[in-house]
Amino acid sequence: MTINTNVTAQPAPTDIATRARDIARRLPGQARRQRLDTARLEYGPLYTLAEIHQRVAQTLPQKIGFIRRAMFQPIESYQGLIPDEALVKYDDAARSGLFSAFTVVTPTYFSQKQVDPWIVAQVDAPSSTPSSPSGTTPRTP
Numbered sequence: 001m002t003i004n005t006n007v008t009a010q011p012a013p014t015d016i017a018t019r020a021r022d023i024a025r026r027l028p029g030q031a032r033r034q035r036l037d038t039a040r041l042e043y044g045p046l047y048t049l050a051e052i053h054q055r056v057a058q059t060l061p062q063k064i065g066f067i068r069r070a071m072f073q074p075i076e077s078y079q080g081l082i083p084d085e086a087l088v089k090y091d092d093a094a095r096s097g098l099f100s101a102f103t104v105v106t107p108t109y110f111s112q113k114q115v116d117p118w119i120v121a122q123v124d125a126p127s128s129t130p131s132s133p134s135g136t137t138p139r140t141p
Contacts, residue, residue, distance in 0.1 A: 032123075032124055035098050035123055035124065036123055038098055039098045039099070039121075039123050042096070042098070043093065043098075043121075046123065052070065052105060052118075052120055053069070053070045056070035056105050056106075056107050056118060057069055057070050057107060059107050059116065060107045060108075060109065060114055063109065066109040066110065067109065067110060068107065068108075068109060069107075069108045069109070069110070070105050070106065070107060070108065071105065071106045071108050071113060072103050072104075072105050073103065073104050073105075073106070074101070074102070074103055074104075075090065075102040075103060075104050075119065078104040078117075080104070080106075080117060082104075082119070086119055089119075090102060090119055093121055098121075098123065099121035099122060099123060100122050100123065100124050101121070101122040102119060102120070102121050102122070103119070103120050103121075103122070104117050104118070104119055105117060105118045105119075105120055106118075
C-alpha cells in the first residue's frame with residue numbers, strides 16, 4: 001500500500017466566491033442582472049416603459065374627451081423647474097453608476113403638459129425596440 005504524499009490544497013470558499021464574482025462582472029448578462037438587483041434594492045421596484053406610461057397617466061383625473069398620456073424628455077433638455085430635493089436625488093443616482101439615462105416624464109392631456117413631472121432613470125441602454133426597456137426607477141418628485 002502506498003500513501004499519496006502529493007497534497008492538493010483546495011481553494012478556500014471565499015476565494016471561489018470572490019473569483020466567481022469577478023467572472024460574473026465580465027459577463028454582460030450577469031453584470032446587467034447585478035445592476036438591476038442593486039437598483040431594485042437601493043431605489044425600489046423597477047418598471048417597464050409601458051408601466052411608467054400607465055402609472056404617470058393615471059395620476060391625472062379622467063376627463064371626458066381627453067386622453068391621458070405621458071411625455072418623455074431627457075433631463076438634460078428639460079427646461080421646467082426641478083425642485084432641489086429631486087436634483088439631489090438625481091445627482092446621487094447618477095453618481096451611483098447604476099443608470100445610463102435619466103428622463104423627466106410629465107403627465108399630459110393630449111399634448112398639454114400638467115403639473116408634477118417625474119424623474120425616471122434607465123438601468124441600461126435601450127434595446128433596438130424602444131417599447132422594451134430594461135427597467136426604470138420609480139418616481140422622484
